[in-house]
Amino acid sequence: MIEIIIRLALLFCSISMLGLIYRVIKGPSVADRVIALDAIGVNLVAITALISIVLSSHAFLEIILLIGILAFIGTVAFAKYLEKGVIIERERNH
Numbered sequence: 001m002i003e004i005i006i007r008l009a010l011l012f013c014s015i016s017m018l019g020l021i022y023r024v025i026k027g028p029s030v031a032d033r034v035i036a037l038d039a040i041g042v043n044l045v046a047i048t049a050l051i052s053i054v055l056s057s058h059a060f061l062e063i064i065l066l067i068g069i070l071a072f073i074g075t076v077a078f079a080k081y082l083e084k085g086v087i088i089e090r091e092r093n094h
Contacts, residue, residue, distance in 0.1 A: 003054070006050055006053055006054055007054075009046075009050055010047065010050050010051070010054075013043050013046050013047050013050065014047070016039075016043055017040060017043050017044075017047070020036045020039050020040045020043065021036075021040070023036035024036045024037060024040070030082065031082060034075070034078040034079070034082065037071075037074065037075075037078070038071060038074075038075045040071075041067060041068070041070070041071025041072075041074070041075070042071065044067050044071075045064050045067050045068055045071070048060050048063055048064050048067065049064055052064070
C-alpha cells in the first residue's frame with residue numbers, strides 16, 4: 001500500500017514539475033519565474049527523497065541536502081537582485 005502512495009506522489013511531483021517548468025519559460029514576470037524556480041527546487045528535493053525511499057538507500061540524503069542549500073542560495077540571490085538590482089554589493093570609496 002505504501003509503495004502505491006509513494007509512486008502516486010512521484011507521479012504528482014513529476015506533473016507539477018512540468019507545470020513549473022512551463023511557468024519558468026512563459027512566466028509573465030521575473031518574480032513568477034523566481035517563485036517557480038524555488039518550487040522546482042522543493043519538488044526536486046521531494047522527488048529525490050521519494051526515489052531514496054523506493055530504492056531503500058541512504059545514498060541520496062547528501063544530494064537532498066545539497067539541492068536544498070543550492071535552492072535556498074538561489075532564491076536569496078534572486079530576491080536580493082529583484083530588490084536592489086545587484087547580488088553582490090561593493091563599496092568603491094577609493
